[in-house]
Structures are given as structure tokens and as C-alpha cells.
Amino acid sequence: MVNTKVNLCGIEIDNPVIPASGTFGFGYEFAEIYDINILGTFSFKGTTKQERFGNPTPRIAECTAGMINSIGLQNPGIDAVIKEELPKLKSCFHKPVMANVSGFSLEEYAYVCAALDKEPQIGWIEVNISCPNVTKGGMDFGTSEEAAASVTKAVKKATTKPVIIKLSPNVTNIASIASACEAAGADGISLINTLLGMRIDLRTKKPVIANKMGGFSGRAIFPVALRMVYQVKKAVKIPIVGMGGISSARDVIEMMLAGACAVQIGAENLINPFACKEIIESLPDEMNKWGIKDISEIVGGAH
Amino acid sequence: MVNTKVNLCGIEIDNPVIPASGTFGFGYEFAEIYDINILGTFSFKGTTKQERFGNPTPRIAECTAGMINSIGLQNPGIDAVIKEELPKLKSCFHKPVMANVSGFSLEEYAYVCAALDKEPQIGWIEVNISCPNVTKGGMDFGTSEEAAASVTKAVKKATTKPVIIKLSPNVTNIASIASACEAAGADGISLINTLLGMRIDLRTKKPVIANKMGGFSGRAIFPVALRMVYQVKKAVKIPIVGMGGISSARDVIEMMLAGACAVQIGAENLINPFACKEIIESLPDEMNKWGIKDISEIVGGAH
Amino acid sequence: MCINDRFIGGTELKQSIYTVESNKLIASNVYEIVLSGDVSSIVSPGQFVNIKLDGLFLRRPISVADYSADSLTLLIKVIGEGTEALAAMKEGEKLDLLTGLGNGFDLGKGSKSPLLIGGGIGCAPLFMLCKQLCDGGTKPTVVLGFNDKSEIFYEEQFKSLTPNVIITTVDGSGGVKGFATDVIANIDYDYFYTCGPEPMMRAVSKAVVTDGQYSFEERMGCGFGACMGCSCKTKTGSKRICKEGPILESGDIIW
Amino acid sequence: MCINDRFIGGTELKQSIYTVESNKLIASNVYEIVLSGDVSSIVSPGQFVNIKLDGLFLRRPISVADYSADSLTLLIKVIGEGTEALAAMKEGEKLDLLTGLGNGFDLGKGSKSPLLIGGGIGCAPLFMLCKQLCDGGTKPTVVLGFNDKSEIFYEEQFKSLTPNVIITTVDGSGGVKGFATDVIANIDYDYFYTCGPEPMMRAVSKAVVTDGQYSFEERMGCGFGACMGCSCKTKTGSKRICKEGPILESGDIIW
Numbered sequence A, B: 001m002v003n004t005k006v007n008l009c010g011i012e013i014d015n016p017v018i019p020a021s022g023t024f025g026f027g028y029e030f031a032e033i034y035d036i037n038i039l040g041t042f043s044f045k046g047t048t049k050q051e052r053f054g055n056p057t058p059r060i061a062e063c064t065a066g067m068i069n070s071i072g073l074q075n076p077g078i079d080a081v082i083k084e085e086l087p088k089l090k091s092c093f094h095k096p097v098m099a100n101v102s103g104f105s106l107e108e109y110a111y112v113c114a115a116l117d118k119e120p121q122i123g124w125i126e127v128n129i130s131c132p133n134v135t136k137g138g139m140d141f142g143t144s145e146e147a148a149a150s151v152t153k154a155v156k157k158a159t160t161k162p163v164i165i166k167l168s169p170n171v172t173n174i175a176s177i178a179s180a181c182e183a184a185g186a187d188g189i190s191l192i193n194t195l196l197g198m199r200i201d202l203r204t205k206k207p208v209i210a211n212k213m214g215g216f217s218g219r220a221i222f223p224v225a226l227r228m229v230y231q232v233k234k235a236v237k238i239p240i241v242g243m244g245g246i247s248s249a250r251d252v253i254e255m256m257l258a259g260a261c262a263v264q265i266g267a268e269n270l271i272n273p274f275a276c277k278e279i280i281e282s283l284p285d286e287m288n289k290w291g292i293k294d295i296s297e298i299v300g301g302a303h
Numbered sequence C, D: 001m002c003i004n005d006r007f008i009g010g011t012e013l014k015q016s017i018y019t020v021e022s023n024k025l026i027a028s029n030v031y032e033i034v035l036s037g038d039v040s041s042i043v044s045p046g047q048f049v050n051i052k053l054d055g056l057f058l059r060r061p062i063s064v065a066d067y068s069a070d071s072l073t074l075l076i077k078v079i080g081e082g083t084e085a086l087a088a089m090k091e092g093e094k095l096d097l098l099t100g101l102g103n104g105f106d107l108g109k110g111s112k113s114p115l116l117i118g119g120g121i122g123c124a125p126l127f128m129l130c131k132q133l134c135d136g137g138t139k140p141t142v143v144l145g146f147n148d149k150s151e152i153f154y155e156e157q158f159k160s161l162t163p164n165v166i167i168t169t170v171d172g173s174g175g176v177k178g179f180a181t182d183v184i185a186n187i188d189y190d191y192f193y194t195c196g197p198e199p200m201m202r203a204v205s206k207a208v209v210t211d212g213q214y215s216f217e218e219r220m221g222c223g224f225g226a227c228m229g230c231s232c233k234t235k236t237g238s239k240r241i242c243k244e245g246p247i248l249e250s251g252d253i254i255w
């Protein structure tokens, strides 16, 4: 018997596998196809103060071993999330959930976090300072140390829940941004969000995505994600949630060796709705294969 | 009949397909397997002032749809390149060649460029300010506007040949670095060099690459490369050589629509030694398929 | 399981492996693929399947053109890598499909003389719709528009269901010369269903005189409601083409 | 063609498609694959082929264990994804290979009683070498080291070539108990050839009393000399394992 339990910012989760924000809705959609209580937890769709339709379509493009999305944070807004989505979730998920939050100003981030602070099912707040698909704010907060630190401070004041800052990979020095967040009080770091990418349609000779560029993710980005998790692990002491291109229990182990204490699965859920279930079910065998008894012992093992 | 000729910094080349530096040796190796005179030109192995063995092995790691390399600029040094490699090349390649140059100080860059300036077969000097595989210099020059501009100025003083600055993709704002190079006198921009990436061996639980990290390239990185070429095209007026993940004539067209006036093929040469030949041979058919008569007319067409 | 009002179709998502029973070129660039396997999740015409293909990341959404107890028929127009791979599938080869996707046409809109308007490959989902309407005792009028004669498919199959089948071609090389919408004015109908390229459906929306249902296409990430990739603004709020669609009712659409 | 002194093997790189004639499990985790196709580029034992596999980016280098006019034999130990895929290949399936890679053993070193020392899967290239030495009229002594009995392969094949075949296993479950290097001291030889894991070859270098040749492994980008991925420092300068190697002479190696 192997142990797959890990501790994420003071909360123990049954296994390190977490569906990533934006690829798992508000969870209950997946509850129709399998019992989502097998998950460590999951990160729900990026939530903002106001309701958002998001970007014009097409919002999706195919890539070799990956995809581009340009959803633009479509969500019903924090009030509807609290009034409608969370009650639905409660009926099918009995564990703490990770709230994914976005904003276009410090005030908006703080407002949403304060609102979520009162919700008992919220275990962690994952603050997305890295969405490449929104024009003002969003991405910019994730591309400088100062801005990242200022968001961290603002949300830390607004909530008592553990705050995990989600970083953008589209930067020169990810480690220094992670350090800035740690210094500003972050309880954890999650990375990577999508790489900024683009495709052009040869039929129309114009960008496939209506917004021209979008966020590139899926298996193709795994080596970049792994490298960044490794770099951030060297720079900070707080827990790291690693993601980017994970598609198997093997990848989970590799990401944890790089320094992640838990992982998220994004694009893979979209092409295989059972991805997280399959990864969780195969994790014990994979651990045995590599002689791992306790998954939390390998965190950062490659350093 | 379609026209595949393009003009690169004042020199007309028969087609826009250029094997990328580091994946085509000094050219004559490939002359054994096909007539390399069908190429537009090619960029030879990154050359430094001194001979270099490069990094310890393993230097290569497999990735989904790509690979990591950590060669570390192995090359015989500028004197041996001029004395031994270029004469060999001359016997099998009858077109201007692109010299790829690296250095660890402004003086070294200038020294190598000055030496190459006297070589009649050198058509362009491609200045690599972006190699992720060397510890001092190298990458750092490519990650700030000031450093990129200072290298550009130094090499422009040292040579009368067209100077193409090769940028690193591992930066927050590629367009501003390209602009800085343009302002400093660059005649062209080439991009992207490899993304910094990493893999861990589950058997040893340590990084696969002896140097831990390396440069990630191949098909997987195409959407990132395309996006950066698109962004740089918006920022500069000088010609752009686009590369990163190109593996077919289709990709060549997509990259040129993004803004490249010529393209380079890297990792694909390693898994298919005939890649450039096949791409060149299929380009006219592919152009016909998409209704393109003259390849130079589509440059930047997606804007 | 939780109560989930978003799953308006009420069907269950299933992932399973199917075997290619046959694959035939039936018109210029159009293939008819018959698959055998679990069809229990397919509950209404207008639903689609999402197909995994080797070497491609995203699945490819294709309407169910017909199904029986243990087989389903897809009609595929080749336009890119994925549909090319489908066209090349051989008897006995396996395909990984998600089924039970999309709301499907709502046949409960009680109509005596429905009109079906298809454009090109958009005729595919109308076949199963036509079959079920006929099974229910109504004989719809069917208008199928193509560019030219070489593109016409399933003419006989539709005619075996209902006598009222009108083919149009833009260049007049087959059937009536003109657009599908050109012949609508002369038809008696009290409801309509349409599927085809968006410009055609936009023209339909101007030509029709009754309510009806439209089948839409959008680039999809997942096809089952998880990614918000396929959202579309409607008069009753944002809808996912893969989930609350692909069929939208005329009163709901913002053209 | 240009004169190129780097191509010391003088063989030509070829890319072609091969058909799997047979694939057999011949020892614990070791498969023997016979391929038919163009072998014109294979000119000496110790050369290798580089194999493209679906879904994997880099090719996988595998030594030629044997070849005839139109077929070649590979012996493969399963260690990861690529070798797993090879183990799963079925008769009639196709493989894309680069052939003509590597310098190969130099048989021109005029030896009357050569010694061949193989370790595990490293025994593979020694088979073809042994065959050619025997064809040339010398009967080499062959020492093949394995971990245990289950891993032993090609014992009979080697014995059919030369009477002097010694098998060793670390746990004594087959042949002589111990390491391959343990039995060398009692053998009369005037030259040697070895291939095996690096720790074994290092032990060989300490145990041998004559000159000889070693076959090395390195992670490869291209396998044909283009990328400098496989470089190795030697006493006569930097060499590419895929090009100036994989066979290096004892006097050249920096341990």
C-alpha cells in the first residue's frame, strides 16, 4: 500500500491530483460522469467580480500536442457563483474546493476574495495573475515582481484562507516573481498558466482565434512547466502546485520530483473527460513501479 | 509556376527554407546525403572565439513532440572554422551562407564578426544572443533591451555584412527587445531560439540533462514561435527570419503569414535528415493549394 | 449525482471504442462512415459525437447522421487534417468516440408540416431528423442545397423517406438552380429545421415565415460543456454550442 | 559530394522503410526482431540503426545484431517507451529506419585470437562481429555476462559459430557465477572487443592486458553527426559517439 496523501497549505488532500481551473467548470458537470470525490480537490472556473461573457469566438485552436484557448474568463460573476454554483457543487462534492479568482484591479481581486472568505467549502484561494486572455490587468499583474506582490498583499488582507498565487510563464524570470509573492505573504504558488501562443488559418490567412492570440497548453508545454516548477522550488519555501501538460501518473511523479507538492491537470480533461480519474487510479501502480512508497516524500527529489 | 524567391537583407535566396544553426553542422555533412545547393541558405553551427567542447553529456532529452538539447556551443573556434570548415563547405555549397556567432563578452562577439567579415562566402551574420546553454553571457544578452542593443552595436561596428540578431523566447516582452536591436542598427531579427526546458529521469530521479536544463525545440513550440514572430513583425520594419517547430511546407507558409520573410528548420533535421529537402520540394504544391503565386507576397499577411 | 439543470438534453456522456464497418465516398469529398459500437447515449437527431484521431490533440465533432441499435452513420466532408484522417479509415479500424453530446433537435414542437433545409454537409443531421419525423407520422418537406451536382449526397435516402425532396444546386448542374432559400417561398410549412453554413442559415432566417430550429457549429475544446470554448450569446443568455446547442431555437438567436 | 574526412566509416546514410518479419521474446525483457528491407548501407558489425516510432520525437538507436542480403536482426531490451513500442511490433508492420550509422568495429586490427566480452544487451552487436571474425577464419573466445539465467540470450547462436563461449551470471543461476571480467584472466587472447554497460566496460578496461575496441552508448539527437549531442572527449580530441563512434579504440579513451 502506497500513500498518496499530501498536505497543501495545511489541508490534507487524498491525492495530489487537481483538475485545473477553466477545464472543469464548477465541478458538478463532471459529477455526471464520475464521482468527483475521488479528486484531491479541484480548482473552479476563474471567477471575477462581474459576470463576463468572455472573448468572441473562435476561442479554440488546435496545435501539435496541445491547444490554444482564448475564453477570456467567461463566468457568471462572484455573486452568482456563491448563490448558484457553490450550492450545486455542495450536493456532489464533499471536500474543500480551490477557488480560482481573477480581477482587473486590486480592488476587484480583494472584493472577490473577501466574498469567498465566508464560504465554508472554499479550502484555498488560487489567485490568477496570469490570464493571457484579458486586455487590462490580468496578465500584467503576473509579469512584474511589484505588481505580483501588490496583488498578493491585497488578497491576503481580504481573506483568511490560504492564498495560492498562480503565475504566468510568459516572463523572463519566474523565480523572482515567485519570491516576490512569497515575501508578500503568499501561502503557495501555482504554475504554470498558459503560454501565449497563436495559430493562423491558411484558408482565411488570418489568426484562428478571434482575439488573435491565446493561451497555449497541453502535453507540448510540459518541459517548460517542469523547468519553471524546478526554478521556483529553488527560490521559495512555500508549497508549489505544478501544472502544464500533465497527462499521466508518470507526469505527476516527474512534476513532483521537480518540486510540486500537488499538481493540476488542464487541457487533458478536455480531450479525455476521464483523465483525472484515470490518473488517480493508476498513480499507486506507477508509484510502485518507481519504488515510491509515500508520494509526499518525492517532492523536490530531483534537486 | 510559383515564385519561391525571397530577399533577405538585400540578398536574394532561391527559397525561404534555411536549416537552423546547430542542426546542420557546417553543411558539408549533409552534402553527403543530398545536394545542399537546393537550400535558400543555411546557418552554420554557433561559432565562438575559442574552441569549445560544450557541456557534459547527456545533452539530449526526449519530449512530447520535441526535444531538449544542451550542446553548449561545441565548435572548433573561429580560427578553425575559417581555416578548415569554410574551405570544405566551399567545395559543396555555392551560395552565401549564414554565419551563426556567439560570445561571452562584447569583445568576443566583435572579434568573431570581424574575422568573418573577410570571408566572401558569408552572406549574413546571425548573432545568437539567446543560447540558454551557456552560463556566462549568452542568454543574458538576449534578456534585456540594453544588452541586446549593446551587442548589436558592437557587431555592427565589426562587420559590413548584414547582421541578424537571434532572440531568446524566454523573455516577458520579445517585441521591445527586437525594437531595441532595430534601433541599434540590426539588419534583421531571427527568432526563436529554444525555450528553456527540463526533463527528469524517473529511474534516477534526477534531471536527464547533465546541465539540468536545456533548450526545448521541435514541433511542440510552433505556436509560441508563431506568436512571437507576429509580435515582432508589429514592432519592427527590418526582415524577420522565423523559426521554432517548423516541420512542413504548410508550417513555412503559416510562419511567413505571421511575418517571417524566411524561415529556419531546426530539430526536424535531426529526426528527418531530408526534412529541408522535402519541405523545399513540396513548397510549390503547398503554395498552389492555398492560392499563393509569389511567396514573398504573403509575408505578414495575417496582420 | 447532482441535479443539474444545465444538462438540458439529459443524455449521458460516454467514451467508447467503435469499429469501422464501412467507409464510402458518396459525393465529391464526402464520405459515409458506418461504425458499430455502443449507441446508448445517442438519444436524438442533431446530437454529435467527438472523435479522437491519432496525432491530433483535439477531438473532431461530427453529427450523427443516422443510428440503429448498434451502429451509427457519420457523413464527413474533408476539409483538413482530421477529416482527411477520417476519410482514410478502413473497415475494421477502431475509433475512440465521445457520444451523447449536444441537445439535439426538439421534435416536441408539434408541427404538421415541417420543413427541413440543409446546406452541403449540413444535410447530414437532417437525415436522422427526417427519419424520426417520418416515424412519428409526419412527412416533412426537405430542401437540400449544394454547390453543384458532384456534391449531392443522400438524395435517394431522403426520397425513400418522404416524397417531398427538393435538391438545389448553385450552378444548376443538378436539381433546381439556385440556393436552398430560393425555393422556400413556394413551400407550405408550419415549422422548420435547418443546418448548414452560417451564411446560408442567416439567409434562411430571412426567408422563413415560421419558428424553427438551427444547428450551429463552433470550434470546440471539449464538446461536453467543460471549457466554455464554444459559447454563443443568445437572447436568453450565453449558451454553449456543445451543450445547450448545437440546436438553438429561432426566437433565441441573435443574428 | 565533398571530400569529408569526418565520415571515417565511409558509409552512406539511408532512410527507408522495413517490414517486421518476426518478433520473438528470447529472454527476460529481450526481443529479437527480424526486419526485411534495404541493408546496403550496413557495412560493418557494431554499426547501428536509428528507428522512428509513432508518438515519439527522437529516433531510437539500436545496434545491428546480424544482417544478410535483405534482412537485419535487432536484439532489444525493453527499458522505456520506445523499446516497449518495439517489443509490441507485429509481423507485417512497418518501421522507418536510418541505416549506415556509426563507424563499426574495425576488423583490420589483425588478431589471431580475439576476445569478445559482452554485457547484457551489449552482447547484441558482438554476434555479427563474431560471425564476421569466424568468416575470416579466426575463432574468437566469447564471454557473455548476464545478471541471471532468465536474461541469457543467443548462447546457442554464439556456440554455433565458435566453441569458446563462456556465459557468466552474477547470481550463478546460469554458466559461471560472477562477472564477465572475472573469467578474463584465464583466457588467452591478443586483442579484444567489448560492448556493455559503462561500469562493466570500465571493469574490462582494468582487467584486459591487450588493446581492443569498446562500443559506447550516449543519448542521441540525430545519430548521424549533425547535432553534437553525443560528443565525448578522447585522447585524440572530441568525437561523436554516433559518427566517429560508437566504437572507440582502447588507446583513445579517457576513463
Ligand SMILES: Cc1cc2nc3c(=O)[nH]c(=O)nc-3n(C[C@H](O)[C@H](O)[C@H](O)COP(=O)(O)OP(=O)(O)OC[C@H]3O[C@@H](n4cnc5c(N)ncnc54)[C@H](O)[C@@H]3O)c2cc1C
Binding pocket: A061, A062, C048, C058, C059, C060, C061, C062, C063, C064, C074, C075, C076, C077, C078, C079, C080, C081, C082, C083, C084, C121, C124, C125, C216, C217, C218, C219, C220, C246
Ligand atoms: C456540432 C457539429 C457538428 C458537425 N457535424 C459535421 C458532420 O456531420 N460532418 C462534417 O463533415 N462536419 C461536421 N462538422 C464540422 C467538423 O467538425 C469540421 O469539419 C472538422 O472539425 C474539421 O476538422 P479538420 O481537422 O478536418 O480541419 P482543420 O481545419 O484542420 O481543423 C482544425 C481545428 O478546427 C476545428 N474546425 C475546423 N472547422 C470546423 C467547423 N466547421 N466546426 C467546428 N470545428 C471546426 C477542428 O475541429 C479542429 O479543432 C460539425 C461541427 C460541429 C461543431
Ligand SMILES: Cc1cc2nc3c(=O)[nH]c(=O)nc-3n(C[C@H](O)[C@H](O)[C@H](O)COP(=O)(O)OP(=O)(O)OC[C@H]3O[C@@H](n4cnc5c(N)ncnc54)[C@H](O)[C@@H]3O)c2cc1C
Binding pocket: B061, B062, D048, D058, D059, D060, D061, D062, D063, D064, D074, D075, D076, D077, D078, D079, D080, D081, D082, D083, D084, D121, D124, D125, D216, D217, D218, D219, D220, D246
Ligand atoms: C549506438 C547504440 C546502440 C544501441 N544498441 C542497442 C541494442 O542493440 N539493443 C538495445 O536494446 N538497446 C540498444 N541501445 C540502447 C537503446 O538505444 C536504448 O535502450 C533506447 O534508446 C531506450 O529508449 P526507450 O524509449 O525505451 O527509453 P526511454 O528512457 O523512454 O528513452 C528516453 C530517451 O533516452 C534515450 N536513451 C535511453 N537509454 C539510452 C541508452 N542506453 N543509450 C542511448 N540512448 C538512451 C532514448 O533514445 C530516448 O531518446 C543502443 C544505444 C546506442 C547509443
Ligand SMILES: Cc1cc2nc3c(=O)[nH]c(=O)nc-3n(C[C@H](O)[C@H](O)[C@H](O)COP(=O)(O)O)c2cc1C
Binding pocket: A020, A021, A022, A023, A045, A046, A047, A069, A071, A073, A100, A128, A131, A166, A192, A193, A194, A215, A217, A218, A219, A221, A243, A244, A245, A246, A264, A265, A266, A267, A268, C221, C227
Ligand atoms: C480552456 C481553458 C480555460 C482556462 N481557464 C483558466 C481560468 O479561468 N483560470 C486560470 O487560472 N487558468 C485557466 N486556464 C489555465 C489552466 O488552469 C492551466 O494553468 C493551463 O492550461 C496549463 O495546464 P495544462 O497544460 O494541463 O492545460 C485555462 C486553460 C484552458 C485550457
Ligand SMILES: Cc1cc2nc3c(=O)[nH]c(=O)nc-3n(C[C@H](O)[C@H](O)[C@H](O)COP(=O)(O)O)c2cc1C
Binding pocket: B020, B021, B022, B023, B045, B046, B047, B069, B071, B073, B100, B128, B131, B166, B192, B193, B194, B215, B217, B218, B219, B221, B243, B244, B245, B246, B264, B265, B266, B267, B268, D221, D227
Ligand atoms: C541540437 C541543437 C543545437 C543548436 N545549436 C544552436 C547554435 O549553435 N546557435 C543557435 O543560434 N541556435 C542553436 N540552436 C537553436 C536552433 O537554431 C533553433 O533556433 C531552435 O532549435 C528552434 O527551432 P526548431 O524548433 O526548428 O528546432 C540549436 C538547436 C538544436 C536542436
Ligand code: FES
Binding pocket: C219, C220, C221, C222, C223, C224, C225, C226, C227, C228, C229, C230, C231, C240, C241, C242, C243
Ligand atoms: S466545447 Fe468546451 S464547453 Fe463547448
Ligand code: FES
Binding pocket: D219, D220, D221, D222, D223, D224, D225, D226, D227, D228, D229, D230, D231, D240, D241, D242, D243
Ligand atoms: S547524435 Fe547528433 S551528432 Fe551524434
